[in-house]
Amino acid sequence: MVRMELNVEAMYKEMQQARDQVTSGLNDVGAMKQTVGTLQTYFTDNMNKSDTVVAFNAHTIVDKSLATGQVLVFSNPLFNIGEAYDSGAGIFTAPVSGVYFFSAHFCLYASRSWRYAFMKENDVVVVKGSNYDGNDHVCETASAVVLLLQNERLWIECQSGSTDDLFYSNSNRRSSFSGALLHRVNGYP
Known part of the structure; x- marks a missing residue:
């Protein structure tokens, strides 16, 4: 009988150890699930914020005498x-919501003037300017x-039309x- 008690006691200790190992393993699995969940969130967030490259630079003005309102x-x-600039229409279309930088460089013949505006949807004027020099060809940059x-x-829209060639170009x-x-x-706005 004593021998059976020792056997039951040893089995009871082994079961407790096995239970403790299972509990510890379950805790480890829970911690791993939490880590995996955190990693999934991190990668999902960063995939949504992945580096999107959008950039263009174009030259050669098609129509050098512009009507008011002409692009x-x-x-x-x-x-x-990123193919966001349409060189046939002169219009940039944002492939993603974001903060963009635009710059234009205009070179005009002497004694020519023009007014321009960077325009966006719903006739929103982003920046306006004018350009004139009575004595020499002049270049101006707007951004x-x-x-x-x-x-x-x-x-870019012409704000004051002209039948004269406005834009000067050489080497x-x-x-x-x-x-x-x-x-x-x-997620804006």
């Missing part, structure tokens, strides 16, 4: 990463940092339009 078209892209929502468009001067995504914005 200025730069037909020759040096590069168009803007703009928040665009996905599929929102931006373009030292060339008008251009460029833009780039600075930072992707998720």
